[in-house]
Amino acid sequence: MRFIGRVADGATETKARLILLKDMENHVVAESLVLIKNGGEANPVNEILGVLREGLGKNEFLSYTSYRPDVAYLRHGGEPSGAREVYSFAIEPIGVVTEEGIEPNRAIIQPRSPVYLLEGEDKPLEYIARGRDVVWSDAYIEGYPSWKVPFDKSFIPYHVGVYGSTGCGKSWFTRYILVPVYRRVGYKVLILDWSGSDYVPLLKENEVVKLSEVALDEESIMSYFSNKTFSFSKNDTIREFFDEFVEGWHAKVKEAYLNSENPQEHLYKELKSHVENSIASIEHRVSRAAAQRALRRVFRRLKPSDLQPVMGVLTIEELIAELERKGLLAIDMGGALTEAKLGFFLSLSKYLYSLMESGRSLEIALIIDEAPQYAPWDARGIQAETCEMIKNLAALGRKRMLNLTLISQGIKGEIGVNAAVRRNLNTHFFGRIHPLDASGEGGASEWLSPYGISASHLLQLKPGRFYFAGAMNPSPVPLLVTYTPPVS
Numbered sequence: 001m002r003f004i005g006r007v008a009d010g011a012t013e014t015k016a017r018l019i020l021l022k023d024m025e026n027h028v029v030a031e032s033l034v035l036i037k038n039g040g041e042a043n044p045v046n047e048i049l050g051v052l053r054e055g056l057g058k059n060e061f062l063s064y065t066s067y068r069p070d071v072a073y074l075r076h077g078g079e080p081s082g083a084r085e086v087y088s089f090a091i092e093p094i095g096v097v098t099e100e101g102i103e104p105n106r107a108i109i110q111p112r113s114p115v116y117l118l119e120g121e122d123k124p125l126e127y128i129a130r131g132r133d134v135v136w137s138d139a140y141i142e143g144y145p146s147w148k149v150p151f152d153k154s155f156i157p158y159h160v161g162v163y164g165s166t167g168c169g170k171s172w173f174t175r176y177i178l179v180p181v182y183r184r185v186g187y188k189v190l191i192l193d194w195s196g197s198d199y200v201p202l203l204k205e206n207e208v209v210k211l212s213e214v215a216l217d218e219e220s221i222m223s224y225f226s227n228k229t230f231s232f233s234k235n236d237t238i239r240e241f242f243d244e245f246v247e248g249w250h251a252k253v254k255e256a257y258l259n260s261e262n263p264q265e266h267l268y269k270e271l272k273s274h275v276e277n278s279i280a281s282i283e284h285r286v287s288r289a290a291a292q293r294a295l296r297r298v299f300r301r302l303k304p305s306d307l308q309p310v311m312g313v314l315t316i317e318e319l320i321a322e323l324e325r326k327g328l329l330a331i332d333m334g335g336a337l338t339e340a341k342l343g344f345f346l347s348l349s350k351y352l353y354s355l356m357e358s359g360r361s362l363e364i365a366l367i368i369d370e371a372p373q374y375a376p377w378d379a380r381g382i383q384a385e386t387c388e389m390i391k392n393l394a395a396l397g398r399k400r401m402l403n404l405t406l407i408s409q410g411i412k413g414e415i416g417v418n419a420a421v422r423r424n425l426n427t428h429f430f431g432r433i434h435p436l437d438a439s440g441e442g443g444a445s446e447w448l449s450p451y452g453i454s455a456s457h458l459l460q461l462k463p464g465r466f467y468f469a470g471a472m473n474p475s476p477v478p479l480l481v482t483y484t485p486p487v488s
């Protein structure tokens with residue numbers, strides 16, 4: 001612990017500024033943790049842990065809006081005096097350090113109180129974790145690899161958002177920090193890898209299941225066909241006939257695999273002839289003709305290869321059983337159509353929901369990368385269903401130990417996550433953000449600017465740096481955390 005300066009004029013119980021001792025401006029940086037011995041070294045009222053932000057250098061001789069002798073001197077190549085220079089930082093108080101843990105500060109922070117920079121061996125994160133049921137992660141406070149960051153266990157099923165523009169390290173952070181934390185508290189982790197390129201390369205081969213291996217439920221298969229065929233060419237009769245065929249779909253898929261060299265072609269022919277024969281039996285001439293026109297349009301859109309994504313045989317029950325055995329599993333959704341991915345998500349979430357409804361505690365973390373694909377700001381069609389489902393899972397999951405971790409490049413608006421879903425996320429990790437998220441309602445700055453973190457900081461974060469904010473953070477003030485990826 002090193003003495004670095006004193007509290008300036010105008011401090012309240014929640015805000016203070018630190019005036020640095022001479023030359024400390026060269027060493028002390030934003031995001032450092034400090035301890036204020038409130039009221040003096042000898043007999044402090046309390047000891048307040050805080051984080052430094054909003055640095056400011058002042059030299060009143062060098063005002064750039066008025067002409068002064070020092071400015072004139074500078075303009076002619078001289079070096080102006082630094083005698084009246086003041087360097088300061090805002091201190092965001094995290095709380096009072098007590099035996100029981102961190103408590104909100106209610107005493108006025110006294111001007112003149114000495115301020116100490118915390119160093120490697122001081123372990124301030126242990127004060128923060130005191131009195132809480134925490135799990136220690138491998139993430140650490142930027143600049144201090146030995147200060148590992150604690151996560152409050154009880155808020156794990158209160159859901160998590162990880163945001164940041166492309167390449168800021170969201171997938172790595174999730175893989176190397178969040179997944180191990182969830183595993184440590186006994187959660188099984190299921191990752192939905194939208195493109196198959198984000199997590200699959202970071203996992204072992206036997207931890208990955210391809211989406212096309214998974215059997216979807218019949219409703220999802222119907223949604224898939226509906227999306228593929230422009231709602232069955234808007235013909236309800238055709239929809240009926242598809243529905244008849246889809247009933248008992250899995251048995252038909254298995255039979256196709258058993259009896260044919262080309263199971264897709266086989267199943268396609270069966271489907272087509274079922275619909276054709278059914279149309280032929282319509283008595284009313286006008287309806288029959290309309291159905292035949294729709295039939296031609298539908299099968300122009302639908303090709304045998306389109307059946308591949310819905311011809312998996314691994315059931316969701318078997319998938320979850322495998323997850324229970326392995327503890328970590330990723331679904332590689334690369335190459336599949338959006339409707340198939342969302343259809344699978346619907347099947348999976350319906351199953352998890354039914355388990356929870358029957359009273360089971362899941363202890364599962366579901367990691368949803370590219371979350372706006374499932375819950376966009378203007379959810380329509382199958383996305384309206386997946387969005388609704390995420391909301392339902394989130395609500396019931398809090399009681400049944402289901403964690404949802406949503407990963408997105410944007411936070412709000414067109415590039416972000418649906419607002420109703422976002423309201424269910426109580427812990428947030430903000431990496432380098434997109435300028436569209438820098439301002440306005442619901443964006444990162446709304447979360448962080450009350451704590452002295454400006455949008456310009458967020459626009460410049462290096463890869464792998466995230467502000468950790470919300471319920472799971474035992475510190476009431478967001479902290480800048482990072483991690484060291486394993487060497488490959």
Ligand SMILES: Nc1ncnc2c1ncn2[C@@H]1O[C@H](COP(=O)(O)OP(=O)(O)OP(=O)(O)O)[C@@H](O)[C@H]1O
Nearest residue numbers: 165166167168169170171172173463464483484485
């Ligand atoms: N802690 C870190 N330190 C240094 N480099 C890192 C760190 N984390 C990630 N990176 C670098 O950033 C790259 C991108 O990481 P990652 O794939 O996790 O980004 P992403 O945010 O998921 O991007 P996308 O939105 O495109 O999926 C990594 O390949 C790695 O080189």
Ligand SMILES: [Mg+2]
Nearest residue numbers: 170171172198
């Ligand atoms: Mg990624």
